[in-house]
Amino acid sequence: MANHLDLEEQEQLDEIKHFWKQYGNAITWVLIVVLGAFAAWNGYQYWQRNQAAQAAAMFDEIEKVTREGDADKINRAFKEMQERFASTAYAPQAGLLVAKTLYESGKVDPAKAALTWVAEKSSDAGYASVARLRLAGVLMDGKAYDEALKVLDSGITEEFAALQADRRGDILLAQGKKPEAKEQYLKAFKLFDESTDYRRLVLVKLNTLGVDPMVADKPVVVQAAVVAK
Numbered sequence: 001m002a003n004h005l006d007l008e009e010q011e012q013l014d015e016i017k018h019f020w021k022q023y024g025n026a027i028t029w030v031l032i033v034v035l036g037a038f039a040a041w042n043g044y045q046y047w048q049r050n051q052a053a054q055a056a057a058m059f060d061e062i063e064k065v066t067r068e069g070d071a072d073k074i075n076r077a078f079k080e081m082q083e084r085f086a087s088t089a090y091a092p093q094a095g096l097l098v099a100k101t102l103y104e105s106g107k108v109d110p111a112k113a114a115l116t117w118v119a120e121k122s123s124d125a126g127y128a129s130v131a132r133l134r135l136a137g138v139l140m141d142g143k144a145y146d147e148a149l150k151v152l153d154s155g156i157t158e159e160f161a162a163l164q165a166d167r168r169g170d171i172l173l174a175q176g177k178k179p180e181a182k183e184q185y186l187k188a189f190k191l192f193d194e195s196t197d198y199r200r201l202v203l204v205k206l207n208t209l210g211v212d213p214m215v216a217d218k219p220v221v222v223q224a225a226v227v228a229k
Contacts, residue, residue: 055085062094066101074098075110082117092118092127096134103138112138119155129156133167140171162191166202173209182209189213 058081065073078098085091095118103111115138118131132151139148148171156164169184185206190213192199206213 052088052090055081055088055090058085059090059094062097066097069101069105071102071105071107071110074101078114082121086121087123089124089127092122092124092131095122096127096130099131099134108138108142119151125157126159129160132156133160133163136167136171140167140174143174145171145175162188163198165191166198166205169205173205178209182206182211185209186211186213 058077062074062077062081065077075098078094081091081094095114099111099114099118102108102114112135115131115135119128119135122128122131132155136148136151139145139151149168152164152168152171165184165188169181169188172178172184173181185202189199189202189206192202203213
């Protein structure tokens with residue numbers, strides 16, 4: 001009986017040896033790839049967390065220098081953010097903040113450059129859309145109307161469609177194109193939710209142009225007696 005068990009164990013051992021001889025090398029390489037991928041993933045996650053932490057600290061520094069109002073420091077800090085942390089969510093946020101601060105201090109060209117960078121480089125479509133809307137406004141203030149309209153023509157997500165139409169209306173009105181401006185304001189008015197405060201501002205713009213969208217949207221009711229005549 002013992003010899004029979006020994007023979008069975010020997011056969012199983014031989015089968016294992018044969019299997020490992022045939023497939024062992026492939027299994028080893030698969031394990032190396034899987035474990036390597038797992039290690040790389042963990043390393044990437046650690047790198048991302050580390051990048052986010054450093055980017056957050058850099059953003060705090062940018063907030064600090066924007067409060068101080070030193071344009072040179074602001075530009076240096078933002079350049080470092082662009083070079084080191086462009087892929088993080090903090091970079092476009094910093095770009096919008098920097099552009100606002102620089103524009104308010106009369107540094108128009110650097111402000112436009114910051115907004116252009118966010119519009120073109122941000123991986124977040126929302127931040128890119130906001131940058132395009134603000135850039136169009138800056139260009140409009142500088143009377144670069146055609147360029148401003150071009151900025152609004154693409155790269156703005158659907159959630160900002162109402163603001164896009166409103167900004168386009170502002171530019172067209174500045175160009176003296178009142179009928180086209182009315183059309184865009186009406187579009188914006190319809191796209192804004194009724195509870196949105198900004199919708200009231202668009203309504204004021206329309207009223208100034210002699211348009212009452214509340215009346216325009218009401219169906220015309222014709223009395224049957226009038227029709228009979």
